Amino acid sequence: NSESSRPTGNLTEHGTHRVMTTTEETRQVVFKYFHSWQKPSDYRAFRDALADDVVFDAGGDARITGADALTANVRATEAPWTTVTLLASMFQGDQAALFYEGVDERTEHRTRVAEHLKIHHGRITHILATIRPVDEP
Numbered sequence: 692n693s694e695s696s697r698p699t700g701n702l703t704e705h706g707t708h709r710v711m712t713t714t715e716e717t718r719q720v721v722f723k724y725f726h727s728w729q730k731p732s733d734y735r736a737f738r739d740a741l742a743d744d745v746v747f748d749a750g751g752d753a754r755i756t757g758a759d760a761l762t763a764n765v766r767a768t769e770a771p772w773t774t775v776t777l778l779a780s781m782f783q784g785d786q787a788a789l790f791y792e793g794v795d796e797r798t799e800h801r802t803r804v805a806e807h808l809k810i811h812h813g814r815i816t817h818i819l820a821t822i823r824p825v826d827e828p
Contacts, residue, residue, distance in 0.1 A: 712785035717810045721780075721787045724808075724815055728765050729775050738762045742814035749820040771796045778803075785810045792825065801825040 720740050727737035741758035748754045755761045772793030779790040787808045794801050803825050809817040 712810050712813070714782045714784055716813060717785055717787050717808075718782045720810055720813055720815060721782070721789065721808055725777070725789060725791075728769075729772070732766075732769065734762055734766055737765060740815055742811060742816045745815055745817065747818045747820065749822055753820075753822075772802075 723736055724740035727733045727740065738758055741761060743758050744756070745758050745761060746754070746756050747761050755764055773796040774794045775791055776793075777789065777791045779788075781788045787810070789806045789808070790803070792801055792803045801824070803823055805821045807817075807819040808815050
């Protein structure tokens with residue numbers, strides 16, 4: 692079926708040709724980002740997944756602009772999670788959503804995170820996140 696094999700994504704002008712972010716490209720860069728901050732951390736891969744002008748917005752004071760600033764923040768506030776479980780993921784064209792849970796190795800408390808990510812030219816440009824503790828079982 693030719694419909695299912697066609698790339699899905701947004702077309703943007705890039706020089707003299709058009710560039711399309713496909714769902715598979717989005718999936719690859721989002722999982723690179725997702726796995727890079729987990730132990731063992733790979734901050735080079737984390738930074739490489741981000742556009743220079745990325746915006747991370749978790750509401751309130753938790754807004755960080757710029758790949759270097761976000762990488763430095765993640766490095767400084769590394770989540771001490773022993774286990775990270777991906778609960779759900781969705782990918783469509785240049786957008787993705789992740790829903791995951793981490794367990795703090797010190798307190799054994801769980802935290803759930805929902806993220807909506809936008810991708811442009813193979814890099815994450817925007818992360819809208821909700822981060823909240825979960826009641827113990």
